Amino acid sequence: MALEIQIEKKLPEFTLDVSFTAGDAPLSILGPSGAGKTMLLRCIAGLEGARRGRIALDGRVLLDTQKRIQVPARDRRVGMLFQNYALFPHRTVGENIGFGLRHLAHEEKMRRVNALLERVHIGGLEQRYPRQLSGGEQQRAALARALAVEPEALLLDEPLSALDTHLRGQMEAQLQETFATYHRPALLVTHNIEEAYRLAEQILVLSRGKVVAFGSKEEIFHHPPSLEVAQLTGCKNFSRARAISEGMVEAMDWGCRLRVTHMAAGPVAHVGIRAHHIDFEEANSANAAQENVFPCWLVRASETPFRITLYLRLHRPPGESGGNPQIDLQAEVFKEKWQLFRERPFPWHLQLSPESLFVMPG
């Protein structure tokens, strides 16, 4: 039971060329704006054609350009949730949700509509018009409308991006709840890394129309297959690198040698570490027994409510080279932890633990 996708479509900037199979579990599609994420969903929904390709849902062919099969959107049984909800403004919430249930008798339809309203926690709002609802309620209504026709796959196009932070959290919980009972392929387009991670087990990274990574979220976040994927999944620290021996690389930009636990499949080109994986050591404990420990100086810091981002210079004080101080690494730590070492004299000692470092081929 799966959604098989293989499409090639020419877009103004690049060619969308993807091929993957989504199983009966939510899949997050991550990528920068304009990577072709929305276009991919539109092709699957049947709102756009493709030059070449084949799409099949549980073996049921939705598109096959070779056999000249192109099932219209209305017959695909693929539900779509639009970024701006697209609720019909001239119909009440109840009528919106019941739109796809025209074949049912009135009593049965009302029963189903009310059950769906309860399911998305907006019971009692069926007489309202979309304009009378909040953004969160509108997106819930749109979700109920898409679920009403019992789609065999669900496509969600940035369903949370139009909501403010508070509603976003609530709607995310709603989606989690929905996915828990919806054992069908569900594709969620987003450019929010954390959302992508929380809502799905599998992640597909799209860049300029190409799949640059596809796999379990742990795999992609802990061992990104390329520099691009590391960057797209929010990694901030990179250095050009080359292998010295098995388990040992030289990081040219950071001017140091590093022990790593995983080597790349191909020739080593880059090494990286996530900002929150950088550890700070006790004073003067920087001895030979500790691996990958280096002296560092603080260039500047930037605060968020609970965390602090530290911009660091490795090996020598920032002032020495003159001009704009170079920043080698950025580390992210909780403020409580920062309080413990902020008053210490420089240099501080940081550790790039071998387990957290990832090595990427060129």
Place this chain on the structure above:
Amino acid sequence: MAPITLAAQISASTPTDWSPLRISIETSVTATLVTLVAGLTMAAWRQRRTGPAMAVVDGICLLPLVLPPTVVGFFLLLMFGRNGPLGKLLLRLGATVVFSWPATVIAASVVAFPLMYLTARAALEQVDARFLEAARTLGASEWRVFRAVALPLAWPGVLAGTILSFARALGEFGATLMLAGNIPGKTETIPIAIYFAVEADDVQRAVAWCLADVAISLALLGGLYYWTHAQGRARWVRR
């Protein structure tokens, strides 16, 4: 008081000949219905189609708006005349159109059509495509997408087009005279009655029908304007 005076004046000149009023209303209403259906169909078909062929289609659709009505009428006469392609076809079915009441409807419809087509197209194009797409993913046929989503959302604009078409049909003179002539009680509409009254020096009759025309136009346009306004402020638009 005005209607009584009008009635008195009209009956004074030609004893209770109300036929131009009846013919004008019947013609305009029928022509408006014809243009509403034809204009909407054409606009819906034309929607989201592009290419040089569409420029030709647009040109043909808008021609009656640009050409003098007499030219439109003359073309129609050529088409529906004894030797015209449509005229021959109708003759085989045992019908002649020229100088009959249907000719007034044809002339008025053709002249009013571009207004309906233009406004309907603009109104349909303003409907956000996402609503139509959402309807499709919910299993709606193209006909249902049009009837249940596109048309209701475009309705204020379509209604405006209908008013314009009705006004244009009511005022139609040139093409009607060419195709339908002036047969009292059959094809004599108010504008034609006025023209021939003036020609026959029956100023009183001309003035009476002019005033009648003004009254009808104002009443209908006012009524329809009020109605569109009510439609424009429909419940779902308000918060």
